[in-house]
Amino acid sequence: MLTPVEDGPAIVACNTCRHSADAREDETGSRGGARMVAALRLVQESDARYAGIAVQEMPCLFACAEFCTVHLRAPGKVGYVLGRFAADEEAATAILDYAVHYAASENGRVPFKQWPQGVKGHFITRTPPPGFVAE
Template identity: 55%
Template sequence: MLLRESDAGPAIVLCNTCRFDAEASEAPDGRRGGARFVAAVRRAAAAAVEEGEPPVAVEEMPCLFACSRHCTAHLRAPGKIGYVLGGFAPTDEDAQALVAFFRLYRDSAEGRVPFRQWPEGIKGHFIVRLPPPGHVVA
């Protein structure tokens, strides 16, 4: 079966098969960039919890079909605008920026985070925004 059930709450969904970088599919250790980014995002999410923040749901799946912008993430939450972001490096620094933005996104009313609040490491990574089912952006 192509689909499997997951929690319907706010989540970061990551591609675990993304390239390592523009030249190589795998890192020198043989792991795909997506798998390395998933691990880095999970570390950043765990660190946020250790600092007293609510848990950040991190899920993974193969291929988000944004291959030209490898290390791709989909931010989703019920009733909120969703976002697909990419072009990250599979590093702790980029993972921390993504988790920091997700926390702002999760805590927003409709998924809109004012630009002035965006972490520097998130700028330039947006690919698309998606309206929630039954809505369009006004």
């Protein structure tokens, strides 16, 4: 049921997410989550700034009402679940840009002024790391 992955800064994308609030798949039959994973990997490969951020995928993050959902996590840092994204390169770039700031942060908190416009309004939850709660 669990697959080991590297324990570093990562974007875990739901690869089975809906395409939109109204559609499970796009016009080609692709799920939004699968398209988001592909966009994240394409953008990641295009810029060396993203090399320290793993792009991982798994089926269903259980946030189905919030299509195209990702979980941003790193050891010892507050984690975040973000959703309601279009499954495209623009959203993937915003997510990866935020992840770079997140990875460089001490505890997972990124000052609002550093947030890319493309992630504003997409935060669903924050999760404390094991053994901690957020202040």
